[in-house]
Amino acid sequence: MSTRVMPFRGSLTSREQVSVYEFSWPTIILIPLVAVLIQIFIPVKVRFMPIIDLPFMVTIFFATARRNPITGCLAGCVIGLMQDLFAGPSHPLGMYGIALTIIGYLASSLGVKIDVDNPGSRFLITFFFFAIHQGVYFGVAQGLLRQGLQWSWSHTAISALANAVIGIFVYKFLDRFKQR
Amino acid sequence: MDTFLGRYRNLIVLAAILFAQIIGLALQVRRPSDAGETRLIRLWAVSAVTPIERAVIHSQEWVKNLWTTYVYLHGVRRENRELRAEIGQMKIEEARLAEDARMAHRIQALLAFKEQYVDSTIAAQVIGTSGSEQSRVLYIDKGSNDGITVDMAVITPSGIVGKIAQVFPDSAQVLPINDQFSGVGAALKDSRLQGILKGAPNGATTLQYIMSDEKVVPGEEVVTSGGDRIFPKGLPVGKVVSSEPGKDLFLNIRVIPSARLDQLEEVLVVTKITEKMPDAKDLGPLRASDILAERLPTVPNKTEVDAAGNAKPGGAVTSGTTPAATGSGTAAGTAARPATPGNGTSKQVVGGTTIANKPAGAATAPPAAATSRTTGVVKPKATTPANSRAVGTVAKPSNNAAPAATAQPSQSGAQDNGEASPPAKKQVKPAPESTPNAPSEQPSTPPAGAPPQ
Numbered sequence: 225m226s227t228r229v230m231p232f233r234g235s236l237t238s239r240e241q242v243s244v245y246e247f248s249w250p251t252i253i254l255i256p257l258v259a260v261l262i263q264i265f266i267p268v269k270v271r272f273m274p275i276i277d278l279p280f281m282v283t284i285f286f287a288t289a290r291r292n293p294i295t296g297c298l299a300g301c302v303i304g305l306m307q308d309l310f311a312g313p314s315h316p317l318g319m320y321g322i323a324l325t326i327i328g329y330l331a332s333s334l335g336v337k338i339d340v341d342n343p344g345s346r347f348l349i350t351f352f353f354f355a356i357h358q359g360v361y362f363g364v365a366q367g368l369l370r371q372g373l374q375w376s377w378s379h380t381a382i383s384a385l386a387n388a389v390i391g392i393f394v395y396k397f398l399d400r401f402k403q404r
Numbered sequence: 405m406d407t408f409l410g411r412y413r414n415l416i417v418l419a420a421i422l423f424a425q426i427i428g429l430a431l432q433v434r435r436p437s438d439a440g441e442t443r444l445i446r447l448w449a450v451s452a453v454t455p456i457e458r459a460v461i462h463s464q465e466w467v468k469n470l471w472t473t474y475v476y477l478h479g480v481r482r483e484n485r486e487l488r489a490e491i492g493q494m495k496i497e498e499a500r501l502a503e504d505a506r507m508a509h510r511i512q513a514l515l516a517f518k519e520q521y522v523d524s525t526i527a528a529q530v531i532g533t534s535g536s537e538q539s540r541v542l543y544i545d546k547g548s549n550d551g552i553t554v555d556m557a558v559i560t561p562s563g564i565v566g567k568i569a570q571v572f573p574d575s576a577q578v579l580p581i582n583d584q585f586s587g588v589g590a591a592l593k594d595s596r597l598q599g600i601l602k603g604a605p606n607g608a609t610t611l612q613y614i615m616s617d618e619k620v621v622p623g624e625e626v627v628t629s630g631g632d633r634i635f636p637k638g639l640p641v642g643k644v645v646s647s648e649p650g651k652d653l654f655l656n657i658r659v660i661p662s663a664r665l666d667q668l669e670e671v672l673v674v675t676k677i678t679e680k681m682p683d684a685k686d687l688g689p690l691r692a693s694d695i696l697a698e699r700l701p702t703v704p705n706k707t708e709v710d711a712a713g714n715a716k717p718g719g720a721v722t723s724g725t726t727p728a729a730t731g732s733g734t735a736a737g738t739a740a741r742p743a744t745p746g747n748g749t750s751k752q753v754v755g756g757t758t759i760a761n762k763p764a765g766a767a768t769a770p771p772a773a774a775t776s777r778t779t780g781v782v783k784p785k786a787t788t789p790a791n792s793r794a795v796g797t798v799a800k801p802s803n804n805a806a807p808a809a810t811a812q813p814s815q816s817g818a819q820d821n822g823e824a825s826p827p828a829k830k831q832v833k834p835a836p837e838s839t840p841n842a843p844s845e846q847p848s849t850p851p852a853g854a855p856p857q
Contacts, residue, residue: 263535264543265457268669274537293414301421309449310532312539313569313577314585316432317445318425320536325425329418361538368429373538373584374605383537 245289245402255401256282256303264310275383279303280357281391283324284350285398287331288340296335300328316369323360327353343392351388355380447572450543454575457531458545465529522636523676525559526550530668531575540607541569542578544671552576555634557674563640563662564588564628565671576673580665581641582607589631590641590659592620598629601641601659607666609642611657618655620647626659636677 259278267273283303287296304324308317331340331353339345358380365371409416528550532543546552548571558565558578566580579586582603590601590611599614611626624644630637642661650656 260535261453261456264453264532265460265535267533267535268461268530268542274533274535274540277536294417297414297418297421301425306449307535309446310453310543311534311536312541312579312583312585315534315539316429318429318432319538321425322422322429325418325421329414333414364429365538368426369433371584376606379606 244291247286247289247401247403251401252286255286255398256299256306260303260306260310263307272386275386276390277354277357277383277387278394279307279320280324280327280354281350281387281394282398283328284331284353284391285395287328288335288349289402291332291335293329293332296328296330296332297325298328300324300326314371319361319364319369322364323357326360327357330356343396346392346395347388350391351384354384354387358383446570450572450575450577454531454543454545454572457543458574461529461531461545522559522674523678525672525674526552528552528558528576528671528673530578530671537607538605540580540583540603540665542566542580542668544576544578544673545574546673547572547574547576549573551675552673557635557677558671559635559639559674560663560668560671562664563642564635565663565665565668567634568673578671581661582609582665587632588635588641589629590626591629592644593625593627595620595624598631599657601626609659609661611644611659612654614655614657616649616653616655620644620655620657622646636674 256279259282263273263278283296283300286299290296290299301321301324304319304321305317307320307324308315311320331349334340334349340349362373362375365373526546528544528546530542531545534541542565544558552568552571554568554571556568558567564581566578566583566586568576569579570577580603581588581601584603584605586601586603588601589598591598592611592614595618597614597618597620599611601609601611603609614620622644626641626644628635628637628639628641640662642659645658645660647655647657
């Protein structure tokens, strides 16, 4: 139960200090695991669920809460690789890993500079980072693996919007696990 | 140096993690020999998660069954009444369809086509997905312990679902037909145009490699062609939604799958497919129209009669001819079923009558025979009794299998190219020897999955 504060470096907000949250080990292990499980289980019953990317949200949550780029990288890498494990046979391990590693780094780097605890900034972060996430995944699939994916701006925008809206509630729920 | 590492520590760590993963990706780039193998780490992950998924799914099913079976029975009586009425209507429809099926089987028997039958299936429950839009794989609760192997077909009563991509001890991964890496041999049901059904990243399914000069109508049904050696031929795939000229020379045909791929709960895994000839003995008695057809005089085909009045071998068929016997007719009977040299006249008892398998009219027939009409051939020296059975004879042998046989005089003009077998006695009479040296051929069996059309 501890809260560290660190000064803003090049702060874009009016606050001069920002809290760095910590989590218990069971939380760190179980939340990504449950997120991945829900992600592979719920679409059986809920049709639109594949649009929602819970592991992506969990990555952003941990990265922005810890505000440490290295922690964000590692969290994104581990969660992404877990997501890769359950993807199809034509989906090599590392595609989501690379995408979420970059997202984790960017989110934690941004978390140092702006206040990421209010719903508005969370909405925007999730919206834009989802588009970046899709772009990185597309780049890896197309550039490294020549998988011939088709990019759709409209679909990406709709997915990003849906994730941003649902992300607000997911982050609100996950805030309970922060240790102050 | 310390200052540099300290200043760019975050970026260096990011680059190191990304580099490691890119190297990992490069190591996973598949070689052809690696196809189908399952990585150990995936095996562990799926094996660890499967019991949880099974427990959740089964407990949910248990509660659902408890509710629907014992608690929520509102409207069951009314629904029962409606279902009974529906069954009555379906029985009438079934009788009609059964008659059509018998006729189709009879024709298939005459054509010596092998049919593919779904011999055994295993019911499985969908317990998970990939959880991403980029991959649409499903997980089912049956695996190698239940006899599931890679490349087995997965179907539902309404249509095909996909194939088994990876197998784990207690679960298996299904690659559905709307996945972008999926491909299924499919054909349009009416026009019999064949293509490949492929998925798209957005989950749509398209029928590809059909030439743009073909006419494809929206609403036409798509069935499996059997060409992929995974799905048996003729299973419903979906319906054409739209057809428009695409890139290159092919049509861009969108197909909506028959099976609701986004709402799958239970599926059937086809564990065994058998190929066998349709059992013509069980087809019941002949219809009056068949008997009448065989007694009708046939139209002579002048191309089959040489100057001396002798019939040329092969290509001649009598009433009830089939497309396979047409030298210039449909490609189904010719190209799809190349005849091979046989052991003389082979005969089948079909529908209580004797049929001779005579392949010479098909692909291996002489040029003259290959252009022969299917309406029959007048063969003065090889006449048969009026009641000889020739319905649906695919092709006739060269009549050299039974040299001792003598032709019997024709009484009604019906030509049978040498086969004489009164239906009442259901006896096989040897063919008269009209062309002793002509090679006798027997229709070959098409390869498994070959579309007989």
